[in-house]
Amino acid sequence: MTAGTGLTDVGRSELPTEIVLELESVDGGYGDLQVLYDLSLGLGEGEVVCLIGPNGAGKSTVLRTVFGLIEPWSGRVLLRGEEISGTAPEEVVRLGVGYVPQVKNVFGSLTVHENLQIGGTAREESEGVIADLYERFPLLAEKRGAKARSLSGGQRQVLALARALVMEPDVLLIDEPSAGLAPTVVEDVFESVRTVNELGTSVLMIEQNARAGLGISDRGYVLDQGTVKFAGDADEILDHPEVAELYLGG
Numbered sequence: 001m002t003a004g005t006g007l008t009d010v011g012r013s014e015l016p017t018e019i020v021l022e023l024e025s026v027d028g029g030y031g032d033l034q035v036l037y038d039l040s041l042g043l044g045e046g047e048v049v050c051l052i053g054p055n056g057a058g059k060s061t062v063l064r065t066v067f068g069l070i071e072p073w074s075g076r077v078l079l080r081g082e083e084i085s086g087t088a089p090e091e092v093v094r095l096g097v098g099y100v101p102q103v104k105n106v107f108g109s110l111t112v113h114e115n116l117q118i119g120g121t122a123r124e125e126s127e128g129v130i131a132d133l134y135e136r137f138p139l140l141a142e143k144r145g146a147k148a149r150s151l152s153g154g155q156r157q158v159l160a161l162a163r164a165l166v167m168e169p170d171v172l173l174i175d176e177p178s179a180g181l182a183p184t185v186v187e188d189v190f191e192s193v194r195t196v197n198e199l200g201t202s203v204l205m206i207e208q209n210a211r212a213g214l215g216i217s218d219r220g221y222v223l224d225q226g227t228v229k230f231a232g233d234a235d236e237i238l239d240h241p242e243v244a245e246l247y248l249g250g
């Protein structure tokens, strides 16, 4: 327990031994605006880890920092122990990290198939990978010729996930996959995230729908005001009275 907050700060010793992605004491933000404060977190091989926390806590900024869309002011981002802080997104993709932003994650005027082809820019292997993805996500196969904008919200999210998978990432960053979806569809999208994980991809996911997100995750981090307020196993977070009251709506 940390004095004052009453919340546990879980140290690195409790992370899985095989860490694929790690942020180490990262400060960062936009222009003069500091958003991240001494933020440390890790993603273990094969894990699904969920970032939760209030609006404006800096969750999306964490993913943008990992993906190289913004550069940390200090601290380090490590991929399999190698520093990648400030590495450009194209290179981060090449190193095996995929990113599904919260919005504008598919091209509405292009077909499902064209979206997947663009996901695998200039890779010869793409058609084979796309064929495998159609098997994993049959709804995409059914809709392969349909414009992405004609898909339902849930189907579009699955397409966004699949697009990122064409590059066969071993780490996938997903920003609020359930945002704006009807409750009945949220489950389908989370099921797809599980499928992605079962195929061998470690997942760092943000979820506003915190209980449901933690429900499919191994571990979680509660972010508030740009720093980690609580870290632990997903069950531990779900069962923690104070965390539940503060961050899960009681």
Ligand SMILES: Nc1ncnc2c1ncn2[C@@H]1O[C@H](COP(=O)(O)OP(=O)(O)O)[C@@H](O)[C@H]1O
Pocket (backbone or CB within 6 Å): 030, 033, 035, 053, 054, 055, 056, 057, 058, 059, 060, 061, 062
């Ligand atoms: N492109 C940007 N330029 C300036 N400030 C930004 C930008 N994106 C986000 N912010 C600010 O950074 C803070 C954290 O935002 P964000 O990481 O999106 O939070 P969360 O995803 O937890 O809701 C907010 O105060 C937000 O207004």
Ligand SMILES: [Mg+2]
Pocket (backbone or CB within 6 Å): 059, 060, 061
């Ligand atoms: Mg966000």
